[in-house]
Amino acid sequence: MQVFRAIKEFFLEVESTISRKMGAVFAKEELSEFQHNKLLHEFHTFFDLNKDGVLEWKDFEMAREQICKKSGWKIGTDEHTRTKAVFCDIWRYLQDDGDLNLDGRITAEEWVRMWQNLNRDYHAMKREKKTEETAEDTIPSWLERYIQYKFSLFDRAGDGVLDVDEFIYVLEDFGVSVKDARTAFLLFTENNAHKVDLAYFRLLSIEYFRSDDQGSLGNFITGRLDFT
Numbered sequence: 001m002q003v004f005r006a007i008k009e010f011f012l013e014v015e016s017t018i019s020r021k022m023g024a025v026f027a028k029e030e031l032s033e034f035q036h037n038k039l040l041h042e043f044h045t046f047f048d049l050n051k052d053g054v055l056e057w058k059d060f061e062m063a064r065e066q067i068c069k070k071s072g073w074k075i076g077t078d079e080h081t082r083t084k085a086v087f088c089d090i091w092r093y094l095q096d097d098g099d100l101n102l103d104g105r106i107t108a109e110e111w112v113r114m115w116q117n118l119n120r121d122y123h124a125m126k127r128e129k130k131t132e133e134t135a136e137d138t139i140p141s142w143l144e145r146y147i148q149y150k151f152s153l154f155d156r157a158g159d160g161v162l163d164v165d166e167f168i169y170v171l172e173d174f175g176v177s178v179k180d181a182r183t184a185f186l187l188f189t190e191n192n193a194h195k196v197d198l199a200y201f202r203l204l205s206i207e208y209f210r211s212d213d214q215g216s217l218g219n220f221i222t223g224r225l226d227f228t
């Protein structure tokens with residue numbers, strides 16, 4: 001009997017060591033409160049444009065109208081048609097990832113769960129690929145398109161680079177003060193040391209969606225300065 005007890009104790013010990021270790025691994029994959037705050041801010045500010053708490057095609061229609069109006073693209077023009085196709089794609093692929101109960105709406109809870117899943121996939125990929133750069137470069141196709149759309153929304157002059165005035169001008173529509181937008185721009189460009197082209201904007205955006213580091217420059221890409 002004593003032998004059995006010793007064996008049982010041995011296995012219990014092994015089991016608890018494994019779960020402690022796994023706990024440590026999974027803890028990093030769970031989204032922190034800081035990440036939650038960033039993700040929900042993006043959801044409520046830039047996605048849920050009609051402010052009813054859920055994402056639907058209606059919200060993307062509004063986003064599409066907003067950028068067409070701001071850019072002066074009339075119905076029937078190539079840009080107008082192309083923009084419609086871009087938003088259809090973003091919404092279709094976003095639904096694949098995010099609309100877990102398939103009701104045509106993405107709630108804030110589904111949005112967070114989608115990011116939880118994407119975060120797990122990302123950590124799994126990082127373990128497999130071993131190099132952070134390769135995993136860092138892989139993002140869902142809807143997010144890739146969304147980042148391009150957001151960049152073109154900011155790039156009012158259409159010259160492929162964002163300046164501080166464009167950044168302030170567009171963020172005012174989303175309720176961000178001039179002072180905060182200016183501070184955010186100086187932070188993520190490190191006092192204008194970086195040129196904000198699409199490549200740099202993409203890098204910052206990915207950091208915004210993924211990073212749990214409060215010092216990441218990408219945290220400031222929405223013009224909000226604090227998520228704690």
Ligand SMILES: [Ca+2]
Pocket residue numbers: 047048049050051052053054055056059
């Ligand atoms: Ca909505």
Ligand SMILES: [Ca+2]
Pocket residue numbers: 098099100101102103104105106107110
């Ligand atoms: Ca849903």
